[in-house]
Amino acid sequence: MSRPTEPQKKQELLEQCLSAAIETGALDSSINMIANKIGTSGRMLVYHFGSKQELERQLIGLLETRLRQKLWSFQ
Numbered sequence: 001m002s003r004p005t006e007p008q009k010k011q012e013l014l015e016q017c018l019s020a021a022i023e024t025g026a027l028d029s030s031i032n033m034i035a036n037k038i039g040t041s042g043r044m045l046v047y048h049f050g051s052k053q054e055l056e057r058q059l060i061g062l063l064e065t066r067l068r069q070k071l072w073s074f075q
Contacts, residue, residue, distance in 0.1 A: 010048040013040065018059055027056050
């Protein structure tokens with residue numbers, strides 16, 4: 001049985017990954033390249049997100065949420 005992930009740490013990693021993706025302008029890096037950019041290991045990202053595809057899915061969801069909030073603030 002695996003250990004449960006830490007929600008706060010997972011959110012911090014997600015924020016760092018989003019910043020790195022925005023900085024580079026792409027999500028097509030390997031999970032190890034993303035990890036290196038944010039100062040962690042690929043294993044840590046896999047531990048928290050399960051796969052690169054899940055990390056990408058959550059990054060896109062976070063970005064979509066932020067864009068919607070920004071658009072709603074203009075009304």
